[in-house]
Structure formats: C-alpha cells, structure tokens
Amino acid sequence: MRELDSRLIAEAVADMCVRANTVLPDDVRAALDLARRDEDGEAARGILDTIIENYRAAGPVPICQDTGLACVFVEVGQDVHISGSLTDAVNAGVAKGYTDGYLRKSVVRDPLDRVNIDDNTPALLYTELVPGDRVKITVAPKGAGSENMSRIAMLKPSDGIGGVRDFVLETVRLAGPNPCPPIVVGVGIGGNFDKAALLAKKALLRPVGSHNPAEMYSELESELLTLINATGIGPQGLGGRTTALGVNIETMPTHIASLPCAxxxxxHVSRHVTEVL
Ligand code: SF4
Structure with missing residues (x-):
C-alpha cells in the first residue's frame, strides 16, 4: 500500500486553484482563437478580440472576477493510503489558494442567511475509487453566471434523441446572454436525477473539441453545436455565429422507464487543471 501525506494534497490544491483561475486551458484558448477567425459580425469579432486580450493579460490576476465555487474531482487509487483527512486537505488547499492568490471568496455559509465564509470553503468535492495507487485531482472553479443557467429534465423514454435535442436547445435559448457566451455545454444523459447532473458537470472537464467515443453521441454533439450556433445569440449575447465553443455529452445506463437529461x-472562462500525485 502506497502512503501519501495529505499535506501534499493540500499544497497541490492550493496551487491548482490559483492556476485554474489565472491561466485559461489550451483547448479553450484554441477554440476562442478559431471562433474569432470564423466570425464575421463586427460586434461579435470585437467581443471575441476583448475576450482573447483578457485571457492573454490574465495571470497573476484572475481571468474573471467570479473565481467561483471550487469544484474538486478526486480519483483515489484503491492501493494508496492517505494519511489524514482528504476532505480537510482539499478544504485547506482551497482556503490557502483563494487567500494567497487574492481570488474572490464566493461561498456563503447558508443559502438563506448569506454570510460570506471568507475562505471559499467548503470545496464541492467529488470522490471516486479507481484501480491503482495514484491520486488524480482536477480543480474546476465554476462561476454562478453559467451555473445558474443549468437545467435537468426527467424525459420519457419515448422522447428519445429528439427530446434530448429539444431540451438542450431550449436550455441554451433560455440562458441567452446570462452565462457569458460563447459557452461550453455539458450534457449528461442517463443514470438517475443526481447522476445525470454529475455527468453533465463532468462533461465540462473534457477538452473542448474532443468527442464522445460512441458515434451516435459524437454526431449529436456536432449537430447540437451547429444548432446552438445557428440561434444567433453570439458572443455576450449581442449576436453572431459563435454562441458555443463545444458540446460535450456523457452518458450511462438508466432505468427502463427513465430518460434523465441534464x-x-x-x-468562455471554462477552467480546469489536473494533477496526478
Ligand atoms: S459566467 Fe463566467 S465569464 Fe461570466 S462572470 Fe461568471 S465566471 Fe465570469
């Protein structure tokens, strides 16, 4: 059994919180650059120019003022023993990263009394047991502007692929300019109510431009991207052909009487950093 000191996890998470918030991942940069090349509307091109100038100027300052909830995905190998508490280590790392990195603290202690906790904890921690003796950590800060536009539907199995297509498009149309387009759309299909939502969130960790390995879903990703960009919502909702940079679909088996879709x-500040310890 391999031993891993939880303090190493705390240090890594602190560093990753700062990096995720100040350096836009290569896949998102490339998608934005490509979108700028293909845009023809004057306003849309101007907005994409500003977005590109912003990500280039970021670091050490954050890419966006909303440095988000700290979503932390941890895959723990079954053959590694972590000394100390994993949850405490992740939260210590988030508190240190957000404090030392001067990142905005966005967590309130209660959904109704709204008092800021002032260190951005607790992290939204998602753990998974996997084979091996490594610990894989992904930090993906998530702003509220886009998170608030998320939806889930318990479709009927007879709604089929058309029902999924309509629900995704309706969700993007309802969101309009609110999630700061161009957006990345994560879609989770299958499982149950909560697993579908988790699949949709995990879909956002996949690089923009990558595809689901199943041909049917890969084609649906491409079709949805075309349809979303045909809505004309455009960068920051001011019109144009670039409403989304990518659509990522993740699926899992489901009940014979269910078709959950999240x-x-x-x-466009689609942040994620991964490290393996
Ligand atoms: S939606 Fe994204 S770009 Fe807009 S304010 Fe939130 S984090 Fe920033």
Whole structure:
C-alpha cells in the first residue's frame, strides 16, 4: 500500500486553484482563437478580440472576477493510503489558494442567511475509487453566471434523441446572454436525477473539441453545436455565429422507464487543471 501525506494534497490544491483561475486551458484558448477567425459580425469579432486580450493579460490576476465555487474531482487509487483527512486537505488547499492568490471568496455559509465564509470553503468535492495507487485531482472553479443557467429534465423514454435535442436547445435559448457566451455545454444523459447532473458537470472537464467515443453521441454533439450556433445569440449575447465553443455529452445506463437529461453550462472562462500525485 502506497502512503501519501495529505499535506501534499493540500499544497497541490492550493496551487491548482490559483492556476485554474489565472491561466485559461489550451483547448479553450484554441477554440476562442478559431471562433474569432470564423466570425464575421463586427460586434461579435470585437467581443471575441476583448475576450482573447483578457485571457492573454490574465495571470497573476484572475481571468474573471467570479473565481467561483471550487469544484474538486478526486480519483483515489484503491492501493494508496492517505494519511489524514482528504476532505480537510482539499478544504485547506482551497482556503490557502483563494487567500494567497487574492481570488474572490464566493461561498456563503447558508443559502438563506448569506454570510460570506471568507475562505471559499467548503470545496464541492467529488470522490471516486479507481484501480491503482495514484491520486488524480482536477480543480474546476465554476462561476454562478453559467451555473445558474443549468437545467435537468426527467424525459420519457419515448422522447428519445429528439427530446434530448429539444431540451438542450431550449436550455441554451433560455440562458441567452446570462452565462457569458460563447459557452461550453455539458450534457449528461442517463443514470438517475443526481447522476445525470454529475455527468453533465463532468462533461465540462473534457477538452473542448474532443468527442464522445460512441458515434451516435459524437454526431449529436456536432449537430447540437451547429444548432446552438445557428440561434444567433453570439458572443455576450449581442449576436453572431459563435454562441458555443463545444458540446460535450456523457452518458450511462438508466432505468427502463427513465430518460434523465441534464445540461450544465460553462462560460468562455471554462477552467480546469489536473494533477496526478
Ligand atoms: S459566467 Fe463566467 S465569464 Fe461570466 S462572470 Fe461568471 S465566471 Fe465570469
């Protein structure tokens, strides 16, 4: 059994919180650059120019003022023993990263009394047991502007692929300019109510431009991207052909009487950093 000191996890998470918030991932940069090349509307091109100038100027300052909830995905190998509490280590890392990195603290202690906790904890921690003796950590800060536009539907099995297509498009149309387009659209299909939502969020961790390995879903991703960009919502909702940079679909088996479909939207500041310890 391999031993791993939880303090190493805390240090890594602190560093990753800062990096995720100040350096836009290569896949998102490339998608934005490509979108700028293909845009023809004057306003849309101007907005994409500003977005590109912003991500280039970021670091050490954040890419966006909303440095988000700290979503932390941890895959724990079954053959590694972590000394100390994993949850405490992740939260210590988030508190240190958000404090030392001067990142905005966005967590309130209660959904109704709304008092800021002032260190951005607790993290939204998602753990999964996997084979091996490594610990894989992904930090994906998530702003509220895009998160608030997410939706889930318990479709009927007879709604089929058309029902999924309509629900995703309706969700993007309802969101309009609110999630700071161009957006990345995560879609989770299958499982149950909560698993579909988690699949949609995990879909956002996949690089923009990558595809679901199943041909049917890969084609649906491409079709949805075309349809979303045909809505004309455009960068920041001011019109144009670039409403989304990518659509990522993740699926899992489901009940014979269910067709859960969740949509988790991300903005153009689609942040994620991964490290393996
Ligand atoms: S939706 Fe994204 S770009 Fe818009 S304010 Fe929130 S984090 Fe920033």
């Amino acid at each position: 949509v988790n939207i991300n903005c």
